[in-house]
Each structure stands twice: as C-alpha cells, then as structure tokens.
Amino acid sequence: MAPVDAWFNRLYTWKHNPLYQSGTIAVAMLAIMLVTGLYLVIFYRIGTPYESVVRISEQAWAGRWMRSLHRYAADVAVVAIAVHALRMFAQGRSWGPRTLAWVSGLFLLFLMYVCGWTGYVMVWDVQAQIMAVEGARVLDALPLFSAPIGRAFVGESPLPRAFFFLNLFLHIAVPIGVALALWMHVSRLARPALLPPKGLLWGSTGVLLALSLLWPAPLDAPADLLALPSRVSVDWFYGFWLPFSRSIPPWAAWAAILALGGIVMLAPVWTRPRESERVPKSFVKERFCTECDQCTQDCPYDAIRMIPRSDGRPGRVANVNPALCVSCGICAGSCAPMGVGPPLRTGRDQLDRVGTFIAEHTWGPRDVILVSCDHAASPAATGTALEGIPAFPVPCAGNLHSSVVEYLVRSGAGGVLVVACPPRDCWSREGPRWLTERLFHERPAELKERVDGRRVRVVHAAEAEVGRLVEAVDAFRGRVLAMDIAAAETDIAVDLECEIPADEVEV
Amino acid sequence: MTTTAKVAGILLGAALCTLVIAGSRVPWTPVPDGSAAIRLSWRAVLPVVEECREPTADEVAHLPSHMRPAEICTGSPITFRLLFLLDGAVLLDELLVPGGSRSQRPVHVYHEFRVAPGTHRIEVELGPENAEVATAAGATTTSLDETVRLDPLDIVLITRVDGALVIRQSGLEAAPTRF
Numbered sequence: 001m002a003p004v005d006a007w008f009n010r011l012y013t014w015k016h017n018p019l020y021q022s023g024t025i026a027v028a029m030l031a032i033m034l035v036t037g038l039y040l041v042i043f044y045r046i047g048t049p050y051e052s053v054v055r056i057s058e059q060a061w062a063g064r065w066m067r068s069l070h071r072y073a074a075d076v077a078v079v080a081i082a083v084h085a086l087r088m089f090a091q092g093r094s095w096g097p098r099t100l101a102w103v104s105g106l107f108l109l110f111l112m113y114v115c116g117w118t119g120y121v122m123v124w125d126v127q128a129q130i131m132a133v134e135g136a137r138v139l140d141a142l143p144l145f146s147a148p149i150g151r152a153f154v155g156e157s158p159l160p161r162a163f164f165f166l167n168l169f170l171h172i173a174v175p176i177g178v179a180l181a182l183w184m185h186v187s188r189l190a191r192p193a194l195l196p197p198k199g200l201l202w203g204s205t206g207v208l209l210a211l212s213l214l215w216p217a218p219l220d221a222p223a224d225l226l227a228l229p230s231r232v233s234v235d236w237f238y239g240f241w242l243p244f245s246r247s248i249p250p251w252a253a254w255a256a257i258l259a260l261g262g263i264v265m266l267a268p269v270w271t272r273p274r275e276s277e278r279v280p281k282s283f284v285k286e287r288f289c290t291e292c293d294q295c296t297q298d299c300p301y302d303a304i305r306m307i308p309r310s311d312g313r314p315g316r317v318a319n320v321n322p323a324l325c326v327s328c329g330i331c332a333g334s335c336a337p338m339g340v341g342p343p344l345r346t347g348r349d350q351l352d353r354v355g356t357f358i359a360e361h362t363w364g365p366r367d368v369i370l371v372s373c374d375h376a377a378s379p380a381a382t383g384t385a386l387e388g389i390p391a392f393p394v395p396c397a398g399n400l401h402s403s404v405v406e407y408l409v410r411s412g413a414g415g416v417l418v419v420a421c422p423p424r425d426c427w428s429r430e431g432p433r434w435l436t437e438r439l440f441h442e443r444p445a446e447l448k449e450r451v452d453g454r455r456v457r458v459v460h461a462a463e464a465e466v467g468r469l470v471e472a473v474d475a476f477r478g479r480v481l482a483m484d485i486a487a488a489e490t491d492i493a494v495d496l497e498c499e500i501p502a503d504e505v506e507v
Numbered sequence: 508m509t510t511t512a513k514v515a516g517i518l519l520g521a522a523l524c525t526l527v528i529a530g531s532r533v534p535w536t537p538v539p540d541g542s543a544a545i546r547l548s549w550r551a552v553l554p555v556v557e558e559c560r561e562p563t564a565d566e567v568a569h570l571p572s573h574m575r576p577a578e579i580c581t582g583s584p585i586t587f588r589l590l591f592l593l594d595g596a597v598l599l600d601e602l603l604v605p606g607g608s609r610s611q612r613p614v615h616v617y618h619e620f621r622v623a624p625g626t627h628r629i630e631v632e633l634g635p636e637n638a639e640v641a642t643a644a645g646a647t648t649t650s651l652d653e654t655v656r657l658d659p660l661d662i663v664l665i666t667r668v669d670g671a672l673v674i675r676q677s678g679l680e681a682a683p684t685r686f
C-alpha cells in the first residue's frame with residue numbers, strides 16, 4: 001500500500017489523496033445518492049416500475065444522468081468503503097475502543113448492500129430479475145419463512161404492486177439506517193472528518209457527472225419471469241456473487257457468508273495484540289495537572305474529561321477513560337506540565353529519552369537532527385542518503401512534546417526536522433495536525449518563543465516517500481547553513497513548569 | 508504541485524472512475540449453454556381427515572364457560588405423492604406432508620429443472636398416498652401428460668389452478684402447447 005500512497009501523494013498532494021480520504025469519499029457518495037435519489041423517486045412508479053425507469057432514462061436533460069450518477073456514486077462508494085476498511089485493518093485500527101467503529105462499519109457495508117440490492121430490483125429489468133431470484137434462493141435456504149419467497153418469482157402470477165412498494169420502502173428506509181449507523185460509526189471520534197476537502201469533493205463529483213453524461217447507465221431488457229435470463233450487464237460491485245450463487249448450494253453459500261462474516265466481524269478479537277505487546281492506556285498524574293483543559297480538547301477519541309480533584313486541592317483534574325483511550329499518546333504532547341500520557345510516553349519520559357539521546361551523540365550548529373515518527377518515512381530507509389544524521393524516534397509525531405524539540409535545538413543543533421505522516425493519514429487521526437499547531441501556531445503546549453522557529457521544520461512524508469524526506473533534509477540543511485547565528489547553547493535547563501519530586505519521576 | 512501532476516491526477520481520477528463504471532456493467536451470460544427450464548410451483552391446502560367428538564365433562568370442567576368447545580377434533584394429514592417424469596425418466600418423486608400441529612398448513616411445491624431445448628414429454632401425477640383414507644376424505648388424483656416445445660431460455664411452468672395441473676409458458680397466456 002505504501003508505494004501506491006506515495007504515488008497518489010505526488011499526483012494529488014496528501015491533502016487530496018483519495019486513498020487517505022476513502023472514508024470521507026464514501027460519505028460524499030452517500031450524499032450524492034441522497035440528492036439524486038430524491039429526484040428519481042419523484043418519477044418512479046411502483047405500478048409500472050420498468051416503464052417508469054425507461055421514462056427517466058429518456059429524460060435527456062436530467063433523468064438520464066441523475067440515474068447514472070445515482071448508480072455510479074453507489075459503485076464508487078463500495079470501492080471507497082473497501083479501501084477505507086482495508087486501511088483501517090492494515091493500520092491496526094480494528095480493536096479495543098475502535099471495536100464499535102469496526103463493527104458499525106461492517107453493518108454500514110451490509111446496509112449498503114441491502115440498499116444496492118433493493119435499488120437494482122426497483123428497475124425490474126433482467127438484472128433485477130436475476131438479483132431477485134438468486135437473492136430469494138439464498139434467503140430460502142434459511143428456515144425463516146413459512147413459504148419459500150422464491151415462489152413469488154416463478155411467473156405463476158405477475159408480481160404484485162405490494163412487492164414493489166415494499167422494495168421501494170426498504171430502499172428509502174435503509175438509508176435512514178445508514179445515517180444512524182454512520183452516526184454510531186464516528187460517535188467515538190472527536191471532530192470526525194465527514195467530507196473530503198472541497199477540491200476532491202467537487203473534483204470527484206464533476207468526474208462522475210461527466211461520465212454520467214458521456215456514458216449513461218445501461219438498462220437491460222424488461223424482466224420476464226417465464227424466461228431464463230439472456231445476456232445482461234451486471235454491476236460487479238453489487239452483483240459479484242451472482243455467478244457463484246448457482247454453482248454452490250445455498251447452504252454452502254450461507255456457510256461461506258457466515259464464516260467470512262464471522263472472521264471479519266471478529267477482527268477486533270484476533271487483531272488485538274497480546275497484553276504484553278499493547279501500549280498501556282494513558283493516565284494523569286493528578287499533582288501535575290493545572291486544569292488547563294488542553295488534553296480534553298486534543299484527544300482525538302474524546303477519552304479525557306475533567307473531574308473534581310481527589311487530592312483535597314480545589315478545582316478539577318483531567319481524567320482518562322480507559323474504555324475510550326486507544327493509547328495514541330497525543331495527549332502527551334498537549335500537556336505543558338507533562339502530567340498526562342501513556343506510561344513511558346509522557347513528556348517527562350520523552351525528555352528522559354532525549355537527554356540520553358543527546359548524551360550519546362555530538363553535533364554542531366551546522367547539523368540537522370531528525371525526529372521521526374515510526375509510521376512516516378524512515379531515515380533508515382533512505383540508504384546512505386541521510387547517513388550520519390542523528391534521528392530521534394517517536395511512536396507518533398503527535399506525541400512529541402515541544403520541550404523535546406526545544407531541548408534538541410538548545411543542545412546546539414543547527415535545526416530539528418520533525419518527520420511526520422501526512423495529516424490525513426495519521427494512525428492516531430490528529431497527530432501531525434496538533435504537532436504543527438503546537439510548534440508554529442501557539443497551540444498549548446506550544447514551542448516557546450525563546451526557541452528560534454527557523455531552526456524547526458516539519459515534513460510530511462509517508463512511509464514510501466523517502467525521496468521527499470531526503471529532499472526536505474537537504475533543503476533544510478541548506479537553510480540552516482545559510483543562517484549565520486550560532487545555535488549552540490550550554491548549560492541547558494529545561495523548564496518543566498512544575499517541579500517534579502524525585503520519587504514521582506516515571507522511569 | 509506542478510501542472511503536469513495536476514493534469515495527471517485528474518486523468519488518473521477519471522480513468523479510475525471509468526474503470527469503476529465499466530465494472531458496473533460487466534456483460535454476463537447467466538445461462539451460457541442456452542438451456543431451458545421446467546418449473547413446478549404451486550401452493551395447496553391438502554385435505555385433512557378429521558375425527559371429532561364431544562368433550563368429556565372432565566375436559567371442560569376447568570375451562571371457563573366461554574372457552575368450552577362444542578367438539579374436540581383431531582386431524583390426521585393425507586400425504587400426497589408428487590411424481591414428475593421428463594421424457595419417461597423420473598426427475599422427482601416427493602411426498603407432500605402438510606406442516607403445523609393440526610397438519611393444516613399449506614404445502615408449497617417449488618422445483619426447477621434445467622433441460623435441453625427441444626420437444627419434451629412432461630408427466631406429472633399428484634395423488635394421495637393412502638387411497639382408502641383419501642377416498643373417505645374426498646381427495647383425488649390429478650395428473651398432466653403433455654408434450655411441450657422449449658426454445659433456448661424458455662421456461663415451462665407447471666402450476667395448479669382450481670385443483671387442476673396446468674402449464675404456463677411465456678407468450679402463451681395460460682394455454683399449454685399441444686401437439
């Protein structure tokens with residue numbers, strides 16, 4: 001996936017990379033389907049379904065492309081959902097507090113398929129007939145119905161209006177379920193990004209609209225229940241199962257659906273790392289907390305709230321809800337007094353680590369030091385290009401406490417370049433965004449004014465964008481060399497804002 | 508971002524969307540061998556042999572007066588046998604047993620057989636298993652023996668209308684093809 005990401009970043013920039021925006025593209029497609037669907041339903045007739053779709057397709061000015069856009073958006077949505085789900089899986093975002101998002105995501109996908117099935121049946125052409133007949137065949141294998149529903153499609157009598165009414169009702173009602181499931185899907189996220197950036201939103205809509213005009217959706221011959229279907233054009237995204245439904249017995253189809261569904265549904269169980277490999281949940285050192293509220297604002301999972309203090313002092317203190325915390329560590333970078341974060345990742349732990357790092361390396365005012373996020377382009381992957389440049393690793397650039405950057409600058413380095421993931425692809429959602437705000441836009445815990453801002457840079461380079469990293473290092477090194485101010489300081493005393501009693505220092 | 512990258516991005520986006528749209532209209536021939544089909548499909552309520560008697564005093568004693576039945580009936584189902592022969596070969600030999608605690612649920616016959624196009628003799632027989640019990644309940648045997656011509660992808664539907672087995676075929680309204 002990484003090389004493809006890098007290619008897409010080149011063509012679209014990370015901000016508009018459709019792979020990073022797959023979830024929001026799916027939402028945008030749902031919105032397009034809603035708007036076009038409202039138009040189509042005005043002209044659809046349950047008494048003469050096929051004829052009404054023919055009439056819609058004959059409306060050269062609106063109906064034809066509205067219908068095509070509705071269908072194409074549904075197809076793009078399926079592709080976008082698949083990419084989105086794969087990314088979440090590949091990034092290990094499928095367990096713990098994300099279980100709700102995972103399971104509701106699968107439910108959303110299921111609802112999309114119900115919507116697609118009913119939508120195609122509405123047309124009542126040959127493809128619709130196949131979908132209805134094969135769908136009924138598979139459903140009839142379940143001991144749910146007193147009469148086989150497949151009998152409705154044998155041609156004994158014409159399909160009643162009630163069938164098309166029920167189908168239309170489902171096609172309209174299920175999207176309400178989609179909206180509710182989507183709400184649940186993002187309910188654990190703070191500030192969920194629901195729509196893609198404008199350029200991508202209008203660009204993708206424009207391309208689909210152009211294709212709808214140039215290559216309108218096909219319409220097969222009308223359904224004939226007393227004839228086997230001849231050649232049809234099938235929507236592969238919604239009808240991929242049709243070619244197999246006849247070749248395996250329905251019970252085997254159900255066994256396959258249940259096995260596959262079960263495996264994917266249980267991903268939160270089998271993708272969860274072993275207890276010993278899991279990063280522990282964040283915690284708050286109550287005595288350091290100054291009630292600034294910043295971590296509650298920055299936590300991408302709304303896992304922190306303020307509660308009354310328990311140490312007898314007046315006021316409130318931050319409190320992490322372990323059931324919601326994904327251990328992303330972003331709060332560690334939020335807290336000026338370094339009172340919150342997962343064990344061994346708090347600002348204080350970072351300072352300890354960077355202290356050792358500084359002691360182990362030597363550099364001068366012309367040298368650049370890297371601080372690199374574990375998920376971004378790795379300096380080690382650049383071969384010899386960045387050889388000799390010290391790199392301080394952090395699990396996520398969003399964890400980075402600004403004091404660490406200050407410490408590095410004031411230890412005499414010419415400049416500190418933070419290598420972060422593209423913001424839309426942060427495994428912890430908002431890491432690079434808060435990092436930039438903290439380093440350059442005074443978001444607490446901000447980089448102090450006393451640090452020369454010209455000596456600090458951030459580069460967004462995805463895992464496979466090693467070339468971009470090398471370029472950024474070269475450019476930054478050039479800028480550092482051009483500065484004639486000496487950077488070296490001695491006698492660094494990092495201001496921790498709160499005094500740490502020796503017995504409370506986390507090791 | 509260079510103009511070349513922008514143009515390439517738009518072109519790639521359009522190409523990907525075109526690919527998706529092409530995937531939304533994949534030509535497919537569901538019945539590649541051009542076979543035809545014969546369907547048997549109907550719903551029937553089978554007769555039940557009922558034996559009724561007056562309830563005993565004990566049976567009604569604990570029931571409130573408005574719930575006391577005038578008679579208590581037990582039904583035993585009449586099992587029907589369905590035979591379907593195509594060109595003299597038995598393709599289906601099935602017992603139709605009504606469900607439900609009083610055996611009063613309707614039975615549903617629902618089968619489809621793929622056959623080679625051409626002319627075929629169809630024989631269907633539907634009759635009670637136990638002739639004696641059936642005669643008492645007035646159940647009779649119905650049958651159908653027809654020769655039909657099926658073009659590729661044609662479907663012949665054998666169904667029941669007013670107790671009689673009939674053939675339906677596309678374009679033939681309700682009338683069967685006779686030779």
Ligand code: HEM
Binds near residue numbers: 103112
């Ligand atoms: C109609 C279908 C879907 C839509 C519209 C959708 C949309 C979204 C959106 C907009 C987000 C928020 C992204 C953010 O702000 O960071 C999200 C998050 C998420 N989605 Fe989906 N999604 C869908 C289906 C799925 C499926 C099928 C899965 C996986 C099986 C899935 C897994 C997730 C997970 C795990 C998150 C949370 C990420 C995190 O907590 O870091 N989604 N989705």
Ligand code: SF4
Binds near residue numbers: 296
């Ligand atoms: S950021 Fe730190 S000081 Fe501020 S509320 Fe959170 S824990 Fe307390």
Ligand code: SF4
Binds near residue numbers: 303304341
């Ligand atoms: S580690 Fe901190 S920022 Fe991340 S989810 Fe937990 S409490 Fe929120």
